[in-house]
Amino acid sequence: MNFKKIFTGPLFWILTAVLLLLVVVPLLFTSSGAGQRVDTNVGMELIEDGQVTEARIDDGDSRVDLTLAEEFELDGENLGDAVHFHFSQARAETVVEAIAEADLEGYTDEPEQSNWLLSMLGFMIPFLLIALLFIWLITRMSGGGSRVMQFGKSKAKQFDKDMPAVTFADVAGAEEAVEELHEIKEFLSEPEKFQRLGAKIPKGVLLYGPPGTGKTLLAKAVAGEAGGSFYSISGSDFVEMFVGVGASRVRDLFKQAKENAPAIIFVDEIDAVGRQRGAGVGGGNDEREQTLNQLLVEMDGFDANTNIIVIAATNRPDVLDPALLRPGRFDRQIPVEAPDFAGRKAILEVHAKGKPMVPDLDIEQIARKTPGFTGADLANVLNEAALLTARSNADLIDDRAIDEAIDRVMAGPQKRTRLMKDHERRVTAYHEGGHALVAAALNYSAPVTKITILPRGRALGYTMVIPEDDKYSTTRNELLDQIAYAMGGRVAEEIVFHDPSTGAANDIQKATDTARKMVTEYGMSAKVGSVKLGSGDSNPFLGKEMATGKEYSEELAAVVDSEVRSIIDEAHDEAYWALTENRDILDTLAEELLRVETLNAKEVAEIFKDVKKRPKREIWESSPDRPILIDESSQRAETVNGRSGQD
Template sequence: GHDEREQTLNQLLVEMDGFDVKGGVILIAATNRPDILDPALLRPGRFDRQIAVGPPDVLGREAVLKVHAKGKPFAQDVDLGVIARRTPGFTGADLANVINEAALLTARNNGRLITTEALEESIDRVIAGPERKTRAMSDKEKRVTAYHEAGHALTAWAMPNLDPVHKVTILPRGRSLGHTLVLPLEDRYTQTRSEILDQLVYALGGRAAEELVFHEPTTGASDDIEKATGLARAMVTEFGMSSKLGAVKYGTGDAQPFMGRDYGHQRDYSEEIAAGIDGEVRDLIEGAHDEAWEILTQYRDVLDAMVLELVEKETLAKPELERILAPVRKRPPHNTFAGFGKRTPSDRPPIEIPMSLRKPVSPNGSARGSANGAGKALPGVQPDPNAPAPPTDSGAFGPSQPHGAPYGGYPPPADPPYDKPGP
């Protein structure tokens, strides 16, 4: 109860006040609910230095993977730098789970070395759950799922500001019947309006494919619609990306009580504004839906070819997607934001960052150097000169999240931060 809580807090404060400043004692605490801490705890001399610890970046992920990889046998072609770029948004616990899952898969298959394939499978398990081999889909459902996922992949490939498509599968995992995985080229923490609009198009690509081919939607797009609607509403009410409603935050909520989650949203605006918000959200969704429809109509032959291979192989990797989607051309960027009012943007371009100040980038796309020697080979493992080149898709707010139940969704925005990708 509250009495016990107050007594515990008071006793803690008394104990903290009893430390001698010259005693060399440092008190450290951690919480995922900084919003409910008593202000008395945060005053100078107590917990007065607060450090927000988010998911590690690509170099941090590689360092964490190296720690958990110690003492485990890996094949020569395993590159933890590639695995780090395949796991954007993963926490330390997620990365430990990736290594442990790969070790278990290797043991089940009577293997002696953990291979890249085992690590790739373990990443998919952490993201979307294990394969549901007992879930047998009918030929009709498999074809619908293939068109749905191919619609996501094709629209993602055509949008100019969207991350590269890494893999498409119609193998059931967890609650999903399939998913399309896109991965950023690098860690990102903010997004532009054009990038979010591209994500809306991608999110509705599966629904548009169902309507185009089968002349009616299915329940499989429910998760896509939910997430796309949430993103469009955030554009209007949180990010100030509506030219009609301006750079105003509408509604108050409990801001990220669990460091990335939100309890609810409370209205503090009129019915007229509420109707305007709903209209703006609907316009954003409809515009993205129309653009997805145009892309799929223009490249219907490519869509059918991808579905044919998906039904046959069930999973398409990046090299196969590059071959199938080669005829697809990037769409022109979205129109410039029109919400400046009487303010006229400058024609003067931004400054160029001097070469001496730019972050050095290695050929594999990641920044060079790290405290723990990120980028080096595993201890005791010699590099394989015939090994394939590492993929260039790496990368926060992702991994660009594979779709949820039952077909899919879209990658959530990088700002505000999200927890690890869910199934």
């Protein structure tokens, strides 16, 4: 049992305060009586029998204190020479008359003078206990006993030289960002080098990109390289429930940085405090906006030679206030994107250090299998592979562990305990086979690298299609092939079983989303044209969304729906053609999946070696009235809509 945790927890102090209220306060308010208490009748008999030498009446407490001539025994118990008894108001006159008739020398009926100090303490203690309990609770909320009532103090953590240092050598796959930040380090260490040419030190650097791409790691590397004052704080640490706390913390943070200049301030997840002003419901004068206003003032209020640089990280640059992004505040905005092939290879090499691997494990091949993976994903792949290797009591990480780790990161853990009926397994085999065969029969889709019907995550099976090279843009034909590939599973169920299942729900959703983006965002519909429909404002502000009206007519919305439906139907027809023309290959693939459950790239390629390819699509025209230029490399012109493609 952790006694230290019990005695420092809130329950212990609350119980202590309650006990003080119940025990100490009544004792302070209650004056002690003289000797033992006896019944009223016994006390009256003592007075009438002449055994009392002194008596005192306390009218406020309806009590009589008696001093006896000798020790008194009652029922065999020695009560001493002092006793007291209480009386009711109905017998008050009788008690006074009895004492008066006894003609006692020490009799007095004057009220006892109470101790004013005890009375004051008795009055103040309950309020003091409540105040102390309130202060203790506030102290816990503000970060510990050493920070009582210091709401306005910054919560930033100053970089300690004894902390494990992360340097630029530990960062891979973000060479451009490292180069920019390396220059920031030079600004702080050698400011004269730039000032002699009239250059001003940038006041802010914004790192933005998807989650897991290494923005915080880059900031840690700057801290390890700078060697000077480095303050790290989260955007949410500025804002509290008390008005004005965030702005006060911003002032305190920059005050500390100025006192220890040159310094770097790193604000992680700055979108928590830097969101656009005036966009929420009810206007904008709230605590978060006051904090943002103070941050804007501090960033633009530096002297030219203050040598303080603010580095911030966010994965939502679109929601940040424009005043925060202007030159003079965040002068540099550095994208930190998912790494390309070379970057993935370098990241894998960094994370592979210290992990025992089989000699023939190919890091380059792992990098090719993981397009779109971020640095965090790749680190997770190698960590999962190490865990799987340890679980199997092996000593070296091999390809099997790496493949399973990639599948875990992409689709979740395998559900080995899920038992599927034979019919469901057959439906899943044809469904995944339909995806793979359509991808193989089309001309602009990526090659199939893996097919499995083992349940994993929320999927009953999946087909892995990975491009051979990194791609940074997608053509219209490639998008159409993606939609046809997504429809391949549903079409296979229709052809083979004539009774499609709900397993294609996610495929239909993806296909519909892609088709709608082609029409409304990418300008890939001849009827709609190259028009961006919708504001594209993804700011999650309810007030802003409520103030925005519809941006296109109902007639155009009907055209959009018709075009989306047309694209989906054409993709359905292409998938149907690919599967019916290669039905024997589909059956072979499904039977092989039912037998071995998982096929790798080589096994899939062997089955697909005789696949009939879909003829290439005709040239797409955004408008039939525009001329088509001849592709000189092909030395021919396409014919579309019965018209020559020549100028």
